[in-house]
């Protein structure tokens with residue numbers, strides 16, 4: 001049995017979500033190969049070869065794979081598939097983009113967003129925004145799986161010595177072309193991998209007021225998140241949305257400020273270790289999941305919190 | 310250009326689901342059902358395209374039990390022209406749905422298929438991508454805006470790092486994210502009119518697709534409950550608890 005993990009990277013470095021996905025693969029058991037698809041991504045290959053527990057690193061480095069256009073990536077992965085019993089990718093927007101194509105082209109189902117491996121063919125995954133947990137057995141020969149990265153620890157970045165193999169296949173279906181990218185630049189830790197996350201909701205009332213959270217985040221080394229209402233209102237960009245349809249986070253400490261606690265928001269953060277809620281409405285549902293609730297006006301409480309850190 | 314839109318009947322997003330005591334599934338008896346919110350946005354986008362002259366016809370498709378007619382009628386009341394129900398009492402897996410849709414695409418020859426990026430019941434986020442792969446149509450997943458541009462479509466996608474804009478060839482499959490638009494409420498006269506719009510009922514067999522199981526649900530359980538926490542009286546108390554009790558700062 002061998003498993004192919006399709007890595008998440010930015011052509012310069014591996015993303016932590018790859019390490020969590022390798023961990024899920026190791027729980028399935030068997031040899032693990034890591035595929036790197038990108039353009040100008042050789043530096044990634046070198047560090048990938050050091051990741052603990054990897055047999056072989058496969059590198060497809062070509063302009064056709066720039067921005068990881070789903071059609072091209074999937075076409076490559078299905079060619080490699082015959083050597084593997086399982087294909088795994090992190091359930092990032094990138095993994096979710098190409099992986100269902102891989103499944104369809106192999107005529108198998110995709111098991112999305114697994115949070116636990118029960119056996120090589122049986123996996124646990126949340127459904128209904130995490131309000132129910134399903135245990136699902138795959139009946140297909142090749143298992144195509146995306147992994148909820150917060151549910152698996154990262155494997156060690158160092159300690160392995162995999163061989164690196166370049167792939168010569170170039171798959172360019174010519175269907176899509178990048179026009180522009182508007183990517184967030186931030187010195188803060190990545191939202192999905194941060195130890196502390198502080199999120200603001202509609203209660204923040206404006207874009208400018210998010211500065212209050214930034215000051216706290218500076219002191220705690222935290223990432224900043226938001227509810228959908230805050231994104232929809234234009235306070236912050238979409239990449240900060242936490243929830244059923246945004247990012248899933250599970251930090252050591254999650255601080256929800258001016259967020260009511262709708263089930264769609266809870267779906268993205270209720271596996272955090274410690275949850276703090278600051279809300280002026282003592283009946284807000286967020287208090288039902290908070291370890292520490294503070295009923296207060298955020299415009300007083302947040303500056304005071306910042307000063308006392 | 311003809312636009313095909315998919316519509317799924319799911320539990321209303323405001324309803325909290327309960328797991329059945331035999332752990333076989335969630336309990337959907339006597340629960341309010343609705344159009345999957347993402348599908349509703351796809352319908353709205355198609356209707357706007359028709360209103361602005363970009364689309365000539367809007368065809369909505371649903372797969373599911375006979376009661377899914379209600380969701381198709383909702384889409385017709387929003388402004389779609391006709392509907393197809395592929396009736397099945399068995400739950401259809403995404404790949405089967407994509408295979409049936411591929412046949413409908415072959416028959417209808419739409420220039421664009423608009424779908425929700427995920428359904429809020431199974432949260433799979435896969436059917437649109439599967440349809441694109443099976444038909445060879447280009448793919449624009451998680452779109453928050455689309456703009457037509459001759460035989461291409463400009464698609465702005467919500468991705469983990471921010472926004473990405475692609476130019477994709479038509480025909481295409483686009484799956485929509487929440488921020489694409491705000492769906493309208495159907496007016497009473499339009500709800501009445503929708504009752505007379507054509508709705509064809511078919512079966513998976515009509516499309517020559519056999520319903521195959523690729524997975525089996527062994528158990529459905531409620532999630533672990535969080536222990537109820539405490540209310541603190543002040544910021545000072547909060548900081549003290551975080552430092553000395555939870556030890557997270």
Ligand SMILES: Cc1cc2nc3c(=O)[nH]c(=O)nc-3n(C[C@H](O)[C@H](O)[C@H](O)COP(=O)(O)OP(=O)(O)OC[C@H]3O[C@@H](n4cnc5c(N)ncnc54)[C@H](O)[C@@H]3O)c2cc1C
Pocket residue numbers: 200201202203204226227228229230241242243244245246247257258259260261262263264265268278279280281284296297298299322346347429487
């Ligand atoms: C299909 C679907 C998917 C969705 N996906 C997501 C998702 O991924 N993520 C997400 O977050 N939402 C999602 N939502 C939206 C979700 O249902 C809620 O609408 C949203 O989470 C509400 O955001 P909020 O808590 O910021 O706003 P509100 O519910 O309006 O709450 C604002 C809170 O701020 C408090 N407040 C106001 N002023 C102050 C003040 N001065 N001091 C202290 N507290 C104050 C109020 O008491 C209130 O509790 C989704 C909805 C649908 C239908």
